[in-house]
Amino acid sequence: RKEVEQDPGPFNVPEGATVAFNCTYSNSASQSFFWYRQDCRKEPKLLMSVYSSGNEDGRFTAQLNRASQYISLLIRDSKLSDSATYLCVVKVTGGATNKLIFGTGTLLAVQP
């Protein structure tokens, strides 16, 4: 089983649509969770951290379900500029380890 699993997409949505991405992780010791965004041939950029209580940043809402080992990202009122690959990322914290474990990403294409 992959450490972090995502639907690769692509998700093709019209401007203004609401789109949801899901992610599951296999290591129950994972303690930190993030969504990164990656544009084509660019570096991953931190979009938001994901907290146990869920958190919102403008049009973006992230949820975490530790019992199901499931993370989600909701984008409301999608813009053309939201087109990118969305990377689900987990970190197992403890001892010397701080490495980020990436999913393969979900490609979003917002159409005019």
Add this chain to the structure above:
Amino acid sequence: EPEVTQTPSHQVTQMGQEVILRCVPISNHLYFYWYRQILGQKVEFLVSFYNNEISEKSEIFDDQFSVERPDGSNFTLKIRSTKLEDSAMYFCATGDSSYEQYFGPGTRLTVT
């Protein structure tokens, strides 16, 4: 906004040659990482570096790889004898704590 910078942006080398990839971290950051991304694949952890020593490395980071912080500012990744399969984007990431990591723009390494 301070950024992680990397040089060169693109390096072409012949198989068997040594390459050094350079990263300038954000100034108050103490945690340093290298990741790589083979074209079309997910981002993979290579090594983490804290307090002037390697804190963790992956299976990919074999004896051909080394890291150092030669002058207290730059953070370098050296590949001693490059192989075709080393062709990838190499991302440096840094953090002021063990929590969030911020990525540089990457160096595209092409081994011919």
